Amino acid sequence: MSVLKGKKIVLGISAGIAAYKTAHLVRYFIKAGAEIRVIMTPASKDFVTPLTLSTLSKYPVASNFYSKNDDSAVWNSHVDYGLWADFMIIAPATANTMAKMAHGICDNLLLATYLSAKCPVYFAPTMDLDMYLHPSTLKNMATLSAYGNICIAATSGELASGLVGEGRMAEPESIVSFIEKELSKDLPLKGKKVMITAGPTYESIDPVRFIGNHSSGKMGFELAKEAANLGAEVLLIAGPSNEVLSHSLVERVDVVSAQDMYDVAHAGYQSCDIVICAAAVADYRPKNVATLKLKKSSGELALELIKTKDILASLGAQKQGQFLVGFALETDNEINNALGKLKKKNLDLIVLNSLQDKGAGFKKSTNKVTLIDKSEKISEFSLKSKAAVAVDIFNEIISKINA
Ligand code: CTP
Secondary structure (H helix, E strand, C coil): CCCCCCCEEEEEECCCHHHHHHHHHHHHHHHCCCEEEEEECHHHHHCCCHHHHHHHHCCCCECCCEEEECCEEEECCHHHHHHHCCEEEEEEECHHHHHHHHHCCCCCHHHHHHHHCCCCEEEEECCCHHHHHCHHHHHHHHHHHHCCCEECCCEEEECCCCCEEEEECCCHHHHHHHHHHHHHCCCCCCCCEEEEEECECCEECCCCCEECCCCCCHHHHHHHHHHHHCCCEEEEEECCCCCCCCCCCEEEEECCCHHHHHHHHHHHHCCCCEEEECCECCCEEECCCCCCCCCCCCCCCCCCEEECCCHHHHHHHCCCCCEEEEEEEECCCHHHHHHHHHHHCCCCEEEEEECCCCCCCCCCCEECEEEEECCCCEEECCCEEHHHHHHHHHHHHHHHHCC
């Protein structure tokens, strides 16, 4: 998921040939889950139609200070647009529009909105080679940067005039990834590496049978998504699960058995800052795995089970500054059992699930957790979606690592 999800964006379009590319830009923003209001300068409508942009942005395009609607006029408040937006982007930003922005001229709705916007403003210049290199354009761009506006630099290439050089508006994909990177800079887990184990493990009996459990992996996947939304680079080690997660900051490694999960977790451990073991790892596995399918016989079948390695306990024993979080699923004497695991496995935080709580546990989309830290501070949370529980868990982790 993109950091753009839920963001409110005002896209200002001025009159350059690159305006035709804004249809793609709007599409990318909408696909990323953002909300968009498009403001066009009157002349830009010669390059791309308001109908295209209102259809793609799912909202009427504004261009004038008021829209004539039958006999009544509807005021397009530049102040409201400016206050509504999380950020504004002016793309393409022509030499003319940048000159006016730099000098406080506001003779159209786009410029008046720019002047009243309190949010960050990005601008993507575009113009022909000599206009781009003219000292007045360079000075205006420097003035805009000095105002705190963020320039998404033009690239070099063939220009509409046929000249070759600097002045092409950055491609819509590059504009989107530039802004995504800028927005991630302020995120609390930016620069941190987070490893998460999730889902069940399957322990083979023979080529067709295994010992498994009912874990869906949902809690671990929600944690991975939240960590990535907070800017972390995430290694998600997933046992067999139907959950899906697509995020540019999440690397997913699929494993099957406890031993596979152990190996991947240990290989990635040293470079991690935060590790959360949310997987329901099998505690036992068959001592011998039959190479051929076991056949029915008249008698009973006894399986000899041996212990799997405890991944979390092993990571706790080798801890070197990582913030280590475990889960405890309990049915009785919950707090004491969880505290026992926290100490035995050398954890910084343990997330207690009680199967006594309605709506908590396996295969549910909700969870009810109690967090216990090293100082035995207990924080109880209400029943909520697993996504919201992931937010609570990371709030607690972030407050602890920043303390
Ligand atoms: N865990 C692990 N590797 C294992 C078993 C458990 O990493 N082989 C982790 C789980 O991911 C969880 C925590 O240890 O974070 C607690 O697991 P749980 O099964 O509740 O506790 P156990 O220590 O196995 O004790 P018991 O099953 O007896 O309650």
